[in-house]
Amino acid sequence: MKNDLWVEKYRPTTIADVIGNEEAKTLFVEWLENKRPTKKAVLLYGPAGVGKTTLVNVAGNEYKFRIIEMNASDTRSEKAINRVATPATSFTGLDKFSSEIKGNLLFLDEVDGIAGNEDRGGVNAIIKIIENTHTPIVMAANDIDIEKLRPLKKLCVLIKFQQTRIPLIIMSLKRICEQENITYEFEALEKIAINSQGDVRSAINDLQGLSEEGRTLTEQDTLALGHRNKDISMYDTLKNYFAAKNTVEATNILSYSTVECDDLLMSIGDNMSKRYTDPTKLAEAYNYLSLSDVFRGRVGTENWHLLKYVYNNLAQAAIVDPESYKPFELVTPPIRVITLFWTKPKRTLLTNICTKIGTQCHTSKHEAKMLFIPYLRLMLQQKKNTSTLIKWLKLTPEEVTFLTGLKMF
Numbered sequence: 090m091k092n093d094l095w096v097e098k099y100r101p102t103t104i105a106d107v108i109g110n111e112e113a114k115t116l117f118v119e120w121l122e123n124k125r126p127t128k129k130a131v132l133l134y135g136p137a138g139v140g141k142t143t144l145v146n147v148a149g150n151e152y153k154f155r156i157i158e159m160n161a162s163d164t165r166s167e168k169a170i171n172r173v174a175t176p177a178t179s180f181t182g183l184d185k186f187s188s189e190i191k192g193n194l195l196f197l198d199e200v201d202g203i204a205g206n207e208d209r210g211g212v213n214a215i216i217k218i219i220e221n222t223h224t225p226i227v228m229a230a231n232d233i234d235i236e237k238l239r240p241l242k243k244l245c246v247l248i249k250f251q252q253t254r255i256p257l258i259i260m261s262l263k264r265i266c267e268q269e270n271i272t273y274e275f276e277a278l279e280k281i282a283i284n285s286q287g288d289v290r291s292a293i294n295d296l297q298g299l300s301e302e303g304r305t306l307t308e309q310d311t312l313a314l315g316h317r318n319k320d321i322s323m324y325d326t327l328k329n330y331f332a333a334k335n336t337v338e339a340t341n342i343l344s345y346s347t348v349e350c351d352d353l354l355m356s357i358g359d360n361m362s363k364r365y366t367d368p369t370k371l372a373e374a375y376n377y378l379s380l381s382d383v384f385r386g387r388v389g390t391e392n393w394h395l396l397k398y399v400y401n402n403l404a405q406a407a408i409v410d411p412e413s414y415k416p417f418e419l420v421t422p423p424i425r426v427i428t429l430f431w432t433k434p435k436r437t438l439l440t441n442i443c444t445k446i447g448t449q450c451h452t453s454k455h456e457a458k459m460l461f462i463p464y465l466r467l468m469l470q471q472k473k474n475t476s477t478l479i480k481w482l483k484l485t486p487e488e489v490t491f492l493t494g495l496k497m498f
């Protein structure tokens with residue numbers, strides 16, 4: 090939908106286009122070429138936005154591998170991994186006889202995601218595959234100092250990426266400006282590059298957010314950047330989101346936010362009527378929000394490629410009527426029940442209850458949270474014939490107490 094994002098438009102297409110991290114690049118290419126006997130799996134790690142994902146894809150293509158990619162954390166249950174990875178790693182097929190394709194290359198991106206709260210056997214599944222296959226396996230991650238990844242790290246060649254050097258980022262911003270016909274003050278590019286802290290993706294996003302056709306990008310413009318803070322809270326996310334002037338800006342805000350997608354959808358919904366006072370605009374914004382929610386539902390546990398539509402629609406909802414923006418008082422956290430429970434143990438408790446509801450009522454956890462919990466709470470509070478219900482949902486006494494005590498408003 091939104092391929093006018095410069096990070097996509099200017100995504101490198103050859104190994105040479107990937108700037109910086111020369112040593113890491115060389116090591117990876119040597120590993121791909123299989124120059125010396127080495128481990129079957131490789132793990133690229135380091136900060137976000139330096140080109141790890143891109144390098145695997147372009148180098149894989151240049152060396153004529155068929156890349157079979159799995160990304161995002163939730164596909165990492167043992168079942169999901171085996172469904173994709175086992176066929177990818179077990180058939181040699183006719184590829185051996187083809188000069189065009191060398192064979193499969195399994196790429197598991199963002200493997201730090203597997204080591205989340207629920208370990209559903211993902212790490213072990215990967216280890217088994219590495220031990221039993223000849224297919225090259227590439228993984229990438231930001232953070233590998235996670236206990237659960239330890240056994241996996243032992244089986245991999247580890248290749249470290251660092252922040253991309255500022256002068257290289259400046260050069261790449263310059264090239265983009267030239268191609269987009271943007272005139273600029275050198276200091277502006279310098280500021281954007283420094284502010285990015287070596288994250289090429291953010292630098293390009295910021296450049297796009299700040300530049301306008303037919304106007305020179307000045308150092309003054311970059312003052313709007315502020316200091317990059319990757320840990321953007323709910324309050325700041327909402328504040329900036331509702332003030333966004335275009336989709337690029339809205340997309341940037343959403344991508345830097347650390348707020349969970351579901352919480353974000355809910356909070357945006359709660360604040361929408363304050364943002365748009367014109368009913369027609371409000372309806373339009375809700376329409377985008379509901380599309381976003383529909384995609385969120387379809388993402389489920391495997392279709393992570395749909396996540397971009399969740400965010401695209403959410404970004405559209407922010408800019409239905411940019412002219413009408415006036416600062417307003419935000420409702421945070423949302424008025425509804427769930428997000429009152431920010432604390433971890435309570436949230437885990439709630440998630441468990443939602444899973445149980447989901448199993449019995451054939452509904453998603455999200456729906457269980459939104460539609461079932463309020464009624465369940467009322468029923469339990471009224472204490473009429475609740476024992477059958479409790480038994481049917483297999484609720485523990487602790488869960489019952491939690492639900493009865495739930496304050497909703």
Ligand SMILES: Nc1ncnc2c1ncn2[C@@H]1O[C@H](COP(=O)(O)OP(=O)(O)O)[C@@H](O)[C@H]1O
Nearest residue numbers: 096100107108137138139140141142143289290
């Ligand atoms: N080293 C780089 N050279 C050129 N562009 C880069 C580089 N690193 C990141 N980018 C830009 O940022 C985008 C995201 O990069 P990506 O490979 O996903 O980073 P990572 O996987 O390290 O987080 C790319 O589409 C590209 O536009």
Ligand SMILES: [Mg+2]
Nearest residue numbers: 141142198229
């Ligand atoms: Mg990546």
